[in-house]
Amino acid sequence: MKYLFLFCTIILMGWMPNIPLNSKLVNSKKIDRIIYRLWNLKNSEKEEINIPLTIYENYSTQNFAMNIYKLKHNSNVNGYLIISSASGCRNGGCKAPDELSHSGKNKQDFLLSDNFSFALFFNTNFEIINVTILDYESEYGYEICSKNWLKQFVQIKNENYTYGNNIQAISGATVSAKSITNAISELKEMMKKLKREKLL
């Protein structure tokens, strides 16, 4: 009984209203720690970039909340940060086939999966320098949070990512692993497009 009381107290103490996800995530300590590690900067300004709708249309990224930030310090641009989500393994099983993953074009498909959010850091050469999973909810497929697995996206520079080929497959986490691979591929391409069209 006393344990139950203790847990109830913790729940009540910890209750807080819901804050919009990405705007909360971008100002999290976790993001600041990564910025400090990557650029040795304590106070980096995050300036949100407004992307025209036409850029999105060809990407399945449009199905998810997505924000792009310019990371600045004393008016120098150090790099870019994208915060977005992908559909992951659902509680109840990591087993949905390909069309339910990030590449799925049908929005209804996303109803079946749990989304997770991630941060993608680019340097000024538009190369990926860090991938971090920010919020992973499901009991299934959390193996993608492993740093050793995520660093593949940083190490592979001049090739396209192919799940199961140059990106290692993870058994039991197929949906999440495939969808983040597709998402990062698309976002990388999108950044190139934004650069070409001088929108950054």
Next chain:
Amino acid sequence: MKSINLFIKVNLILLFNILSGNNLFSSETGPAKITQPNRLAIGGYGQIDASKSFGRNEMNNAVLDIHRLIVIMNYKFNQKLRLFTEIELEHVSEVYVEQAYLNYRFSNLLNIRGGLILVPMGIINEYHEPNTFNGVLRPLTDKIIIPSTWREIGVGITGLITSASINYQLFLVNGFNSYTGAGTLNGTNGFRKARQKGAESIMTSPNFAGKVSYFGVPQLKLNISAFIGKTESELFNNLNKANTELVARADSSIVGIQMFTGSMQYKLKNLYVRGQYSFVNISNSYNYNAFTGNDLGSAMTGYYAELGYNLLKLKTKDDSELIPFIRFTQINTHKKVERNTLRNKAYKVSQITMGIGYKITPLAMIKTDIQFVKNGNDANYANYTVNVGLGFSF
């Protein structure tokens, strides 16, 4: 019947809501907007088996069974709070709730969970969808030593420490009911008949259940689980503290359990490797057996090792896999016995399972295998069972 009726009604209400376009599934999309949580997810899984045993001196019928059919309903109240339920029909006519809990999420690091939860012990008790394991039936050690699907009502915390590649689960849960007019723990069934499954369950004292998983090396997963506490007994109801004889009877109707399991899963290209080892220490079995007349051991072990190999290329069109496998399982519910219990060699059971599974897609699987069994009294693997099954989840 009542619960089935209720279940059908709930489903009809949900269906009506969906058809009438109610906003259960609202999903706001578009650039730089916040995605609404997909509030309701419906899923399920099931397995349909056929088994026939062959013995040296006996004939048997085959048994064809809808082993289990489960409906999952998962509802997000908001970004932090979610409900997770699994309702199960077992052997067509038995209705159970397999999971029903609320999960409040603070961050990756901390979730608080309460309700009917799975005891996080070994691999299969948590990840038991039939398309996630080889063989028609679950390994013997996940039936007798870890009585999957093992679930009880409890509260606790879970979380992901991503910087260390660790997932943890720590719960206080209800324990086994070791006395319901007669002793329920014994050498034949281990703990299986003592699960309370959240059905008007009784608790004398809570038990601790915990699991830590390490996933830092891609394709390798290591888990350590523990379950520690005392069983529950109805003799503690209306117990007069002054009556030392009744108190002694009640004390003799419970045992202490310390169960530890280590497990690993590894995949190297087409090769799948799995292993699991459990050790259970049971205290007070001397008094328990003297009181109930049962033959509970004072220590149990159970382990298995399994190799599987996907014969199809890693990337087929439908992600199909054809996996022959071999598994060796051994359990011993009389690893140790107290001096008032005769060690029964028949409780040391070894099982060799050889079979093949075809994943038509990752979601649907056809399986067949042959299981050779011998116990400590047999000279060789004379008895065998042939199993064929369908497993699916969606």
